[in-house]
Amino acid sequence: MTHFRTLLIPALAATLLTACGGGDKPAAADKASAPQAAASAPRAALTVTVARPEPRVLAQQVAANGNVAAWQEAIVSANVQGLRVADVKVNVGDVVRAGQVLATFDAAPVRQDEAQAQASLAEAEAALAEAAGNAARAAAVESSGALSAQQIAQYRTAEKTARARVQAARAVVAAQRLRLDRAEVRAPDAGVISARSATVGQVADNGTELFRLVRRGRLEWRADVMAEDLARIRPGQAAELTLPGPPDAVPRVQGTVRQLGPTVDPKTRYATVYVDLPAGSLARAGMFASGRIDVGESRALTVPQEAIVMRDGFAHVLLMQPGDAVRLQRVRTGRLAGDRIELLDALPEGATVVVRGAAFLNDGDHVRVVQDSEPNQAPAPASQAPAAIK
Structure with missing residues (x-):
């Protein structure tokens, strides 16, 4: 009996171990397959x-680049010779009206010349009066034979000469008055002063540039456009310019096409399109700007x-x-x-x-x-x- 128990106990233990081992293998296999399934799933x-x-529906546009320039720029020069600038009344950026005084010259020398011309005119007029009287008296006695024909002709010639001298003296007076008037430099048109070279004390020669004026303050964008795009551009079309500025606030200006250039540059194959810009915009003459011209719409x-x-x-x-x-x-x-x-x-x-x-x-x-x-x-x-x- 004791021998039977000794043999039975090891057998039962072996049976239990076998049963436990067979149950753990499937569980271990399931745990090993779970990471593989998770790895194969898309993440x-x-x-x-x-x-x-x-x-x-979007706007069709033509891209272009070009410079901003004055529509027309007037050069205001000195029209007198050898006068000193006495006063400068405007500066760069000032808005002026047509006929406004921009600067004045010291007119004292011109006034002296005018007074001298007036005196010469009075002397010529006195000489004319004497010559005219002599000619009239000679004509009165011409039929009596008291004076020869040669003497009468001399009196008449003296009258004509005196009259011519009066006219010459009057022309000199008018010239001096013109110089006196030109001692004030006036704006030829309304606009904005874009440059000033006049300084107080300057002695200007005739033709010396004193100011530059942007007429009526009008600016234009001179856009360079490829020749093949010209057929799509017409006067009156809208344009938008992108001006230099900070990246977070790039200034933009709206304009209108005024006219197309009549020629194409044979070297670059570009033509110039002139775009009018509104007054008071952020554009300034001399700026380089890129932009687009609206030429239609498409889906x-x-x-x-x-x-x-x-x-x-x-x-x-x-x-x-x-x-x-x-x-x-x-x-x-x-x-x-x-x-x-x-x-x-x-x-x-x-x-x-x-x-x-x-x-x-x-x-x-x-x-x-x-x-x-x-x-x-x-x-x-x-x-x-x-x-x-x-």
Whole structure:
């Protein structure tokens, strides 16, 4: 009996160990297969928003570059010789009216010359009166024979000579009065003073430039346009200029096409288009500006600008695929319209593009699509979302 128990106990122990070992193997296998299943499942990279391309009517535009210049610039010069500038009444930037006095010369020498001319005129007029009296008396006795014909002719010639001298003296007086009037430098037209070289004490020669004047304050944009675009441009079309300025507040000016240049530069193949700019704008003569001229409208396929992703110097969009995957597709872009941009390449019918979060994705990534309830908020990475990340 004792021998039987000795044999039974080891057998039972072996049976129990075998049973326990057979039950642990399937559980261990299940635990080993779980990480493999999790690794094979697709993982979302970002939470994104999507949009469908929309057709819109966009303005057709011609891009151009050019300089801002005065519509017409008047040069105000000295019209007197050897006079000293006594006073300068305006400065650069001042708005003046036609006929306004800009500067004055010291007119004392001109007044002295005018007084002398007046005296010479009075002397000539006195001589004319005497000569005219002599000629009249000679004519009265001509029939009596008291004077010879030669003497009578001499009296008449003396009268004509005296009359001519009076006319010459009067011309000198008029010239001195003109010099006196030109001692005041006046604006030839209304406008804005753009340059000033006149200084007090300066002795100006005739023709010396004293001021430059932008007539009527009008400015124009002289845009260089390719020859093949001229056929689409007409006077009266709207134009928009982009002026130099800070990146966060680039100044823009609206203008109107006034006329097209009559010639094309044979070297550059560009023509000049003259665009009138409104008075009081931020444009200044001498500025270089880029801009666009509206030449019509056309329909275009557009997507939000945020959907465009630049890779290797080219524009791309990310198209949604089955299984919430994305596919990177290269596209060509065109015109801008607010927050949307034109696509020059067609997309598959019914295509959907990623908008928020597109810049952080690569071809083949999986995403989680949500509604765009907060458009100004950056997309959250999946580490902050329920989905797992790579």
